[in-house]
Amino acid sequence: MNPDKSKTANSGDAASADGPEEKTEATRPLAQSHRGLRHYSHTLQLLKGANRRRWLTAARGVVCGLLAGVLVVGYRLGIQYGTQFAGKAYGWSKLHPLGFLGWAAAVALATIIITRLTAWEPMASGSGIPQTEGTLLWGLKLRWWSVLIVRFVGGLLCSLFGLSLGREGPSIQIGAAASKAVGGKMSRNAVEENTLITSGAAAGLSAAFNAPLSGMMFALEEVHKSFSPSVLITAMTAALSSDVVSKYCFGLKPVLDFASVKQLPLQKYLWLLPLGLVAGLVGVIMNLCLLGFQTLYGRIPPYARTAVALVIALPCGLFLPLSLGGGANTIQFAERAQGSLALLCTLLVVKVLFTATSYSSGVPGGIFMPILAAGALSGSIFARIIILVAPGQLSRDTIPVFAVLAMAGALTAAVKAPITSILLVMEMSGSLVHMFPVAAVAFISLLVSDALHIKPIYPALLSRYMAQHEKTDISAIPAHSGMFEIPVQVGSVAAGKPLGSVEWPHHTDIITIRRGNQEFVPQKDSLLKAGDALIVLFSGIDERHARKLMTELCENSPVTDFGRPTEQAGLIQV
Numbered sequence: 001m002n003p004d005k006s007k008t009a010n011s012g013d014a015a016s017a018d019g020p021e022e023k024t025e026a027t028r029p030l031a032q033s034h035r036g037l038r039h040y041s042h043t044l045q046l047l048k049g050a051n052r053r054r055w056l057t058a059a060r061g062v063v064c065g066l067l068a069g070v071l072v073v074g075y076r077l078g079i080q081y082g083t084q085f086a087g088k089a090y091g092w093s094k095l096h097p098l099g100f101l102g103w104a105a106a107v108a109l110a111t112i113i114i115t116r117l118t119a120w121e122p123m124a125s126g127s128g129i130p131q132t133e134g135t136l137l138w139g140l141k142l143r144w145w146s147v148l149i150v151r152f153v154g155g156l157l158c159s160l161f162g163l164s165l166g167r168e169g170p171s172i173q174i175g176a177a178a179s180k181a182v183g184g185k186m187s188r189n190a191v192e193e194n195t196l197i198t199s200g201a202a203a204g205l206s207a208a209f210n211a212p213l214s215g216m217m218f219a220l221e222e223v224h225k226s227f228s229p230s231v232l233i234t235a236m237t238a239a240l241s242s243d244v245v246s247k248y249c250f251g252l253k254p255v256l257d258f259a260s261v262k263q264l265p266l267q268k269y270l271w272l273l274p275l276g277l278v279a280g281l282v283g284v285i286m287n288l289c290l291l292g293f294q295t296l297y298g299r300i301p302p303y304a305r306t307a308v309a310l311v312i313a314l315p316c317g318l319f320l321p322l323s324l325g326g327g328a329n330t331i332q333f334a335e336r337a338q339g340s341l342a343l344l345c346t347l348l349v350v351k352v353l354f355t356a357t358s359y360s361s362g363v364p365g366g367i368f369m370p371i372l373a374a375g376a377l378s379g380s381i382f383a384r385i386i387i388l389v390a391p392g393q394l395s396r397d398t399i400p401v402f403a404v405l406a407m408a409g410a411l412t413a414a415v416k417a418p419i420t421s422i423l424l425v426m427e428m429s430g431s432l433v434h435m436f437p438v439a440a441v442a443f444i445s446l447l448v449s450d451a452l453h454i455k456p457i458y459p460a461l462l463s464r465y466m467a468q469h470e471k472t473d474i475s476a477i478p479a480h481s482g483m484f485e486i487p488v489q490v491g492s493v494a495a496g497k498p499l500g501s502v503e504w505p506h507h508t509d510i511i512t513i514r515r516g517n518q519e520f521v522p523q524k525d526s527l528l529k530a531g532d533a534l535i536v537l538f539s540g541i542d543e544r545h546a547r548k549l550m551t552e553l554c555e556n557s558p559v560t561d562f563g564r565p566t567e568q569a570g571l572i573q574v
Contacts, residue, residue: 166367172201216236331376498524
């Protein structure tokens with residue numbers, strides 16, 4: 001090879017490489033952008049097929065998480081201000097009796113506004129978690145802009161009166177609505193859009209609690225009800241993004257912090273059994289009260305429901321201000337072993353009933369935090385009673401521990417999402433030393449709930465919502481074609497069988513099987529395995545009907561075991 005030619009070629013290559021910089025400074029950004037595009041294209045070539053789609057969806061989850069984080073932080077600050085205002089307003093009213101005239105006028109105005117808002121957008125009534133589940137599992141229509149309007153306006157109005165409502169459930173729906181707003185433009189199909197909505201739900205709870213792991217787990221365990229890798233990664237990126245917005249952009253601290261709670265001594269573990277029983281009963285009672293008062297409210301007009309909830313807040317605010325709001329202050333009161341035993345018992349009864357009257361009226365607000373508050377009170381009361389009845393068995397240092405453990409138990413008994421309950425307490429405590437006692441109390445409480453045949457609260461509320469709004473044009477997507485994703489569970493009809501041997505519903509086709517990191521088009525002899533995710537294409541059939549039929553084939557229990565709508569309940573018209 002000629003050295004001169006080689007030298008010339010090398011110098012030519014160098015010139016071509018540095019040419020843009022030598023020509024003009026104005027072309028340097030263009031060259032840098034071209035290099036960035038080459039690196040991006042190279043990355044996409046490395047991530048082929050399913051991996052590429054998964055990480056692209058995860059990147060979109062970051063966008064959804066950032067937007068959800070901003071919205072939820074704004075909602076969180078607004079509710080916090082409203083609750084503080086309510087406490088001050090009731091305290092001022094004690095000293096100025098004429099102020100009740102203004103309060104009565106405010107109740108009348110708020111009743112009209114809140115009732116009309118929830119009638120205009122029923123999806124924004126109540127917690128928002130059942131409606132989000134319905135969007136993902138049963139095709140309920142989510143109008144993101146109207147949901148956000150009602151959530152912010154209605155939620156702030158309710159907080160100004162101090163209603164016993166949580167902000168965590170609404171935060172989940174706000175995150176889902178934010179993801180719906182941007183996901184509809186970024187997603188390629190309905191499956192990806194549902195994945196982004198799930199990630200938004202995870203981001204909402206993450207920003208509300210500053211607990212990204214719990215947000216991710218709740219979205220998978222309770223909202224999406226499946227653990228596919230793509231959903232897991234997308235939900236995790238969204239939850240982390242919203243947590244960054246909440247902590248580092250706005251400087252918000254966790255709502256609850258149990259880092260100072262001491263470890264329960266090993267010799268005291270026998271007390272976990274009765275504590276789990278007590279916490280489970282409290283969760284069951286909360287569940288029954290919520291559904292029972294909802295039935296009672298169904299017998300009176302909508303305006304009267306809202307008015308009753310607002311009026312009941314008056315005596316609570318005047319005589320027991322600790323019962324106002326979601327319950328963060330109540331949890332701190334119980335955990336710090338403050339007040340007498342009689343006060344704690346009174347506060348527990350009032351909190352349960354006040355939450356039931358507030359939530360069951362249909363106003364915008366959740367029950368997540370009130371359930372935790374009731375659990376914390378029950379744990380504190382339990383420890384206090386043991387200290388009085390059996391001196392020397394427990395010390396006052398164990399009261400905060402029992403309050404925290406009972407929170408997980410009550411939430412598990414009511415919601416039946418034990419993994420989320422355990423993770424939430426772990427994140428708030430900042431340590432794994434409480435893992436065994438928290439898990440023990442949670443599963444004992446779950447056993448109590450199952451033994452009493454209590455259905456999970458959110459699917460039960462979803463069933464009632466769908467029954468109430470079945471004939472409205474805003475309750476379900478009218479489209480009779482589309483696609484959705486459903487997992488194959490262990491012990492289901494389809495698991496372990498070739499695709500062609502399963503009698504699939506008419507007007508449905510399995511177009512893709514996702515198995516781990518692989519994606520392939522199935523054949524008739526393709527063996528279905530537990531853990532597979534099936535992409536179902538349906539046409540000429542109602543989506544809810546298609547989902548119901550596919551659920552019966554791919555899940556290991558009857559539909560009713562999950563608290564979902566059934567034909568017997570009159571919720572699915574076949």
